[in-house]
Amino acid sequence: DAGITQSPRYKITETGRQVTLMCHQTWSHSYMFWYRQDLGHGLRLIYYSAAADITDKGEVPDGYVVSRSKTENFPLTLESATRSQTSVYFCASSTGLQETQYFGPGTRLLVL
Amino acid sequence: AQTVTQSQPEMSVQEAETVTLSCTYDTSESNYYLFWYKQPPSRQMILVIRQEAYKQQNATENRFSVNFQKAAKSFSLKISDSQLGDTAMYFCAFMKTPNAGNMLTFGGGTRLMVKP
Numbered sequence: 001d002a003g004i005t006q007s008p009r010y011k012i013t014e015t016g017r018q019v020t021l022m023c024h025q026t027w028s029h030s031y032m033f034w035y036r037q038d039l040g041h042g043l044r045l046i047y048y049s050a051a052a053d054i055t056d057k058g059e060v061p062d063g064y065v066v067s068r069s070k071t072e073n074f075p076l077t078l079e080s081a082t083r084s085q086t087s088v089y090f091c092a093s094s095t096g097l098q099e100t101q102y103f104g105p106g107t108r109l110l111v112l
Numbered sequence: 113a114q115t116v117t118q119s120q121p122e123m124s125v126q127e128a129e130t131v132t133l134s135c136t137y138d139t140s141e142s143n144y145y146l147f148w149y150k151q152p153p154s155r156q157m158i159l160v161i162r163q164e165a166y167k168q169q170n171a172t173e174n175r176f177s178v179n180f181q182k183a184a185k186s187f188s189l190k191i192s193d194s195q196l197g198d199t200a201m202y203f204c205a206f207m208k209t210p211n212a213g214n215m216l217t218f219g220g221g222t223r224l225m226v227k228p
Contacts, residue, residue, distance in 0.1 A: 033216075042116075042203060042218040042219055042220045042221055043157075043216070043218040044218075045215055045216065048215065058215060059215075088155060090157060092157070098145060098207070100147070100159055100162055101159075101216060102159070103149075103156060103157035103158075104156070105154070105155065105156045106155045106156065106157075
């Protein structure tokens with residue numbers, strides 16, 4: 001029972017590079033989410049998806065791109081990484097609008 | 113927009129004792145959902161307890177219970193018989209009704225240390 005997984009768990013990159021963070025869930029949950037967690041800010045929603053090919057912006061979407069070609073995958077791409085994107089990124093999924101979100105283990109990203 | 117406030121950045125409690133973490137929120141919605149998540153040093157977010165606003169009865173999960181005061185917009189978490197494994201960051205979170213996009217809004221967190 002893999003649940004929800006994220007890869008890589010740790011990533012170091014340089015300013016200006018493209019980085020893709022992967023999220024995979026085995027529950028066939030309709031909804032998937034990307035959050036970033038920074039000190040003093042708690043978790044903030046970047047993007048979410050209600051189903052395959054349906055995505056929408058969250059609170060802090062600038063500098064990020066998402067796609068959802070398959071229900072089980074929800075990759076997050078930083079097209080040109082900046083130092084301000086150094087953070088811990090969490091993916092989550094849920095079965096429905098009012099249902100509990102289940103989180104992945106997180107990806108720690110450092111942009112030099 | 114909704115806001116969630118956790119006024120206690122850090123707390124500590126002796127093992128086996130009881131501790132209460134505070135959370136207040138601001139919303140104009142009448143129906144919504146509230147959550148407490150635990151984040152241990154491993155950084156994974158783990159659901160502790162959930163409360164639907166339309167339910168008057170406070171949610172309980174084993175040693176964890178909430179005091180939900182809708183009129184006061186307060187949602188505190190009580191941990192009874194604290195254990196060393198309860199040491200973690202605790203986040204209170206708010207979710208609007210289904211038609212509003214199912215977004216979780218998190219508080220800033222409370223770091224709880226359980227001392228032996």
